[in-house]
Amino acid sequence: MKILLLGPPGGGKGTQASFLIETFGIPQISTGDMLRAHVRDKTDLGNKAKQYMDSGSLVPDEVILGMMSERLKEDDCKNGYILDGFPRTMPQAEGLDLLLSKLNQNLDSVIVIKVDDDIIVERMSGRRVHPSSGRVYHVKYNPPKIENKDNETGDDLIIRIDDQEDTVRKRLGIYHIDTSPLINYYNKKGIVHSIDGASDISEVRNSINQIFSGE
Numbered sequence: 001m002k003i004l005l006l007g008p009p010g011g012g013k014g015t016q017a018s019f020l021i022e023t024f025g026i027p028q029i030s031t032g033d034m035l036r037a038h039v040r041d042k043t044d045l046g047n048k049a050k051q052y053m054d055s056g057s058l059v060p061d062e063v064i065l066g067m068m069s070e071r072l073k074e075d076d077c078k079n080g081y082i083l084d085g086f087p088r089t090m091p092q093a094e095g096l097d098l099l100l101s102k103l104n105q106n107l108d109s110v111i112v113i114k115v116d117d118d119i120i121v122e123r124m125s126g127r128r129v130h131p132s133s134g135r136v137y138h139v140k141y142n143p144p145k146i147e148n149k150d151n152e153t154g155d156d157l158i159i160r161i162d163d164q165e166d167t168v169r170k171r172l173g174i175y176h177i178d179t180s181p182l183i184n185y186y187n188k189k190g191i192v193h194s195i196d197g198a199s200d201i202s203e204v205r206n207s208i209n210q211i212f213s214g215e
């Protein structure tokens with residue numbers, strides 16, 4: 001089972017990927033998480049990627065494709081995977097096709113999670129993070145017990161640079177220009193399922209489950 005989750009940043013791809021992991025027992029491959037680990041570990045790749053990530057731009061295609069060509073060869077990918085945040089541009093989609101054909105694999109399903117920009121901005125600009133643990137809160141939907149303090153340690157919470165409203169708007173602009181053409185690309189292959197991502201998490205989860213129970 002090889003699934004691609006496509007949708008705007010902050011549209012809930014990561015959350016829904018975690019449910020699919022449970023259902024299918026296959027790994028989630030998130031290029032955003034992989035890049036953040038590189039930045040944290042201060043690898044060459046991480047140092048190269050950081051400036052792009054902080055400003056809300058995309059990391060160059062060749063860096064992403066190099067990282068993914070290694071990742072998809074790993075053992076845990078044999079029975080399938082959930083791609084989250086990759087591909088994000090047409091060259092990445094074409095590069096992925098090339099990688100998959102070398103590995104004798106195909107994508108089975110592309111799930112497009114649709115959410116309006118204003119909803120995304122509200123979701124993302126309310127996010128607060130505890131930097132050392134990665135715990136994530138939301139001022140409205142998942143507030144900490146004490147305002148702006150981590151529940152476990154009492155440390156101050158921060159707004160990730162790439163969650164700030166102007167950066168979020170920039171990332172959404174990039175999504176519409178660079179990433180949304182992929183919907184048409186995969187539509188031509190007949191593997192796209194579109195769902196409404198604006199409803200609450202469990203409803204979105206049900207819509208995705210229905211896709212797979214109907215197949």
Ligand code: AMP
Nearest residue numbers: 009031032052053057058059085086088
């Ligand atoms: P995410 O957590 O998926 O929203 O990714 C965070 C940031 O990592 C993005 O804003 C980009 O700077 C970078 N990034 C993640 N995945 C990709 C990708 N497939 N292509 C280019 N940049 C990416």
